[in-house]
Amino acid sequence: MPHTKDELPDALYGAAQVREIDARLIAAGTPGFELMQRAAHATWRALVRQWPTADEMTVLAGHGNNAGDGYLLAAMAHRAGWRVRVLAVGDAQRLQGDAALAHAEALAEGVSVLGWAGQNELRGVIVDALLGTGLTGDVREPYRTAIEAINASGLPVTAVDIPSGLSADTGHALGTAVCADLTVTFIALKVGLFTGDAADHVGELVFNDLQATAETCGDIPVNARRLHAANLPRPAPRRPGSHKGRFGHVLLIGGDHGFGGAILLSTESALRSGAGMVSLATRPEHVPAALTRIPEAMALGVSSANQLMGLLEKVSVLVVGPGLGQAGWGRALVSAAANAPLPQVWDADALNLLAEGFVSLPRDCVITPHPGEAARLLGISTAQVQADRPAAALALSKKYTAVVVLKGAGSLIAHPDGRLALCHQGHPAMATAGLGDVLAGLTGALLAQGMDGFDAACLAVWLHANAGMHQGKFGRGLAASDLIPAIRQLLEEHAPCLK
Known part of the structure; x- marks a missing residue:
């Protein structure tokens, strides 16, 4: 047929x-x-x-x-x-x-x-x-x-x-x-x-x-399995008596000097994607902007990793890397995160520090590399990654024992057990900065709501891509923050709060 x-x-x-x-x-x-x-x-x-x-x-x-x-x-x-x-x-x-x-x-x-x-x-x-x-x-x-x-x-x-x-x-x-x-x-x-x-x-x-x-x-x-609305995993419906403590506490870590926008995008994405509570650890200079843009998030200005320790004991999921940088500040924070026994999403400079061998990846991680980051993690060229994207995604998942989202046209989600999912939706207007930060925050929010790493990654990638398709209809000039309200709407259509 x-x-x-x-x-x-x-x-x-x-x-x-x-x-x-x-x-x-x-x-x-x-x-x-x-x-x-x-x-x-x-x-x-x-x-x-x-x-x-x-x-x-x-x-x-x-x-x-x-x-x-x-x-x-x-x-x-x-x-x-x-x-x-x-x-x-x-x-x-x-x-x-x-x-x-x-x-x-x-x-x-x-x-x-x-x-x-x-x-x-x-x-x-x-x-x-x-x-x-x-x-x-x-x-x-x-x-x-x-x-x-x-x-x-x-x-x-x-x-x-x-x-x-x-x-x-x-x-x-x-x-x-x-x-x-x-x-x-x-x-x-x-x-x-x-x-x-x-x-x-x-x-x-x-x-x-x-x-x-x-x-x-x-x-x-x-x-591989092609992702579409009918076969996506769903977070559980919310009972009428639900409260914020049931839907996790996400801590987002990043935003070195000059990169504060990236961590704010991730934070807003996590908040709007249903996490019960959201905290942000960033440079002290970025706290006023965070309080102005996202007053619902608990913003902590940190100058050293020691200031993170108390907060790490209170949260349930970490998102590490957006705007983190690779200087001493970022290195100290990613090292502290790597020692925390929590489900985590690693993106951007956290992955570059991982590829460098500076830090080891903890268990229960989702990593979200673009092809260049994937190449550094595997020790091969970007062209080699792109020549066989399915093989690269599976190789990364086995090497790091992590769920891998290999971003790009036809994003792939790989599990260490060999499962591979593919999302072919998207729009050329999505070729703009900041979309990876939104995806990282979204994935962290879904983890916080009780989904396992592979399911959270599959649903996050699909929501992100389809929000991009929806917003991309308006043409070039798409901003990463444009996706956040569209993601919220798609998530509610896919998995309503109430049955």
């Missing part, structure tokens, strides 16, 4: 798992050529819905099963009266099995099939049927030139199964990748459609399972 982006299934797989599901469908009695026909029909229906007035198509085909889908799609368009031609980028003589049958059907229907010469004119709706999910290394010629021509054409582009050049396992563009307006994917969802470079290449996503059932997938392991 077809799916729109709002109706996609939860389970995300890698390329090898999808090939296994495909093989099981065939073994259960569905011929491979019939699956190819179903894929072509699904693509045709989605394409016509997307561009109802179109009447011309150019298919760029490789020499695998992805090309077979393209040849069958060309035959369908030709039968519908469209002007159609296929540019064979791969050698058509290398087509085998079902793909060869599809090529023969297109020729029998009278479809024009030309060899790719590198300078062919592209017309109408472009169909990318070049490389599919089997690609592992960087795109090579002649495919690189074909992909560059597609991207330079300015024409509408449909990708069959996955944009050519995009890794199905990681979402990393392998040298170059097609920028599609519409991607129609089959059998099972691939992780690579939702993280890394995917946001710039997938466009509108339509899914068709080609009649693969839950029984078909059986015991095949799921690589």
Whole structure:
């Protein structure tokens, strides 16, 4: 059955798992050529819905099963009266099995099939049927030139199964990748459609399972779970007789000279996300601003870690790092936090000090690195993190025995036991400073309300991303503080105080 982006299934797989599901469908009695026909029909229906007035198509085909889908799609368009031609980028003589049958059907229907010469004119709706999910290394010629021509054409582009050049396992563009307006994917969802470079290449996503059932997938392991409103964890409802002592006491630590705004954003986020009590430990110079902006928070000016000790015995959750800095003041405070036996959220400079080896991470932590911080924590480059974001998130969770939120396009939440969740929502207007501070405070508030680290991180990331989508509709110029009222509203809609 077809799916729109709002109706996609939860389970995300890698390329090898999808090939296994495909093989099981065939073994259960569905011929491979019939699956190819179903894929072509699904693509045709989605394409016509997307561009109802179109009447011309150019298919760029490789020499695998992805090309077979393209040849069958060309035959369908030709039968519908469209002007159609296929540019064979791969050698058509290398087509085998079902793909060869599809090529023969297109020729029998009278479809024009030309060899790719590198300078062919592209017309109408472009169909990318070049490389599919089997690609592992960087795109090579002649495919690189074909992909560059597609991207330079300015024409509408449909990708069959996955944009050519995009890794199905990681979402990393392998040298170059097609920028599609519409991607129609089959059998099972691939992780690579939702993280890394995917946001710039997938466009509108339509899914068709080609009649693969839950029984078909059986015991095949799921690589990740996609977060959406129906599968999110929920904090418990609040009883009518509730009081502040039941919903935790969050202490936020940070805000060195020049960075006071970061800790204030985190503090306001924690307060507005439902923590029962909120305290703030920051530079004494920032206390007046804190009292003015957030009078509900208990602000403590600290010049040394010793001034924290009494407060650490009274709180239930720590958020450490926003605006902390890496000078002596921040080092002393993060060292004190590391020795506190409390659930904690570490962000920003707390993570940089952790990567430096200055301090060890306590138990029951959630860490929220962006790709650069993740690279420092793993001792690799940012490019290596981005080349395989799922692997980086899981490696961090195992290395630090912590729940990890790897921020960025297609944020990932990893648990040391191997669980991996993915949030693909967001908006380009969110590319602005301070959003990580808001996320850290939100996560701390959810921990304080009794959620475990993985559930709190999943819900926080989803709320944060969807608040960004809502506020991003107003365009660029989004401020981090704009998200806070939207998060509060989304949280109440998702988990009302009263049943």
